[in-house]
Every structure is written in structure tokens, then in C-alpha cells.
Amino acid sequence: EPEVTQTPSHQVTQMGQEVILRCVPISNHLYFYWYRQILGQKVEFLVSFYNNEISEKSEIFDDQFSVERPDGSNFTLKIRSTKLEDSAMYFCASSEWGTTEAFFGQGTRLTVV
């Protein structure tokens, strides 16, 4: 069964450093998303991406964040100058169309120290 894969599974970084979280969406999917879940809290929408541009973003997704689809298979989330409060589980998701079922990856746990 096709699945969304995320790497790495766990990333530890020092405050102020840049991190890139990587995702390989399901191959025929056109819509891509990033969500995050701070430990013990709810899942929060960050951004959606379609046709090589951001289609929607939340208040959380400020200038510190950026997304990119550098080639035909990867979808990345870059966090510049990480802060302690960026520590969370980051989930990538993809869907075939904007209104069809989205499939989530297993997540990348980001720990900022």
C-alpha cells in the first residue's frame, strides 16, 4: 500500500540552527500538507501546497518557515533559526485532490535544545 514517508524520524538541533524536514508523498498525489503536534497538544495545520505554490497557510507559518518541492518526489519543510518552542512532531500529508482523503506520514520528531 502506498504511504507517505518522512525522514528523519527524529532530529535534534541546537537553537538558532536551520533544519530541513523531508517527505516523500504518495506518487500520484497533487496536494501536500505540513502539520505539527506539540507534545500532548492538538495537531495544528501549518501549510498546504499545490501546483508548486502555497495554497493556504496558518498563523504559525511565519517567515521562519518555508516549503519546497525540489524535485518530482520530495516535499520539504525548512525551519530557519529554530527556537525551543519549535520542538514538536511534524507530520507531512498528501492527497490526490484537494477534497479527497489525505494520508499522513509517521512524523519527524524535532527536538530543539
Place this chain on the structure above:
Amino acid sequence: QQQVKQSPQSLIVQKGGISIINCAYENTAFDYFPWYQQFPGKGPALLIAIRPDVSEKKEGRFTISFNKSAKQFSLHIMDSQPGDSATYFCAASSRGGGADGLTFGKGTHLIIQP
């Protein structure tokens, strides 16, 4: 107004019983209400979803009940099994489907006792 309030925070049900999780929302623009199931170490997985033009949707042992006037919706798990033990999230969006701009509840940790 963007919040989705979910209760209870945790729930213990005996095997074979009915598990009920409730959610309430304020934003009348929401038009898509999915429930996600999450096992430890995994991402959320879509379980069942409903749109406001129907009051109930059933898929196997899982049923969503939707009350548009009260702005509430709930998940019922019939004949609950130990394998149903997981965290359940309700969510809502005004995008008609998919995962664009979903607002999640805080989750319910469900334990089914054998």
C-alpha cells in the same frame, strides 16, 4: 471561533461496549468533519468523515452523528475491541474535504479493556 472542543480527554471502555467521543464547534463555515485515529508512533489516519448535509454516517462499527443546529458531532464505536485502543481526533474545515486547513480537537485517549 476556529476552535473544535473535544471530550472526554480520556476514556476507558470494556471490550464489547460502546465508545462515545464528542466534539463541538463554533464556526458555521465548517463543512467537513473527519475523525482521525492515531496509534503511538504513527501519523493520524482518516477513520470516517461527514459533511453537514447528513445527520449520520456509518462505516462498519464506526458511526458519526452530526447535529447541525447544536454544532456538535460525535463518534460512536460499537462493539469496542482492544485493537481500537488509540488516540482519536475530531477535526473540521471549511474546504469541503481533504486536509487543507483542518482544525483539530485536542484528542481522546481511548483504552479498551479486555
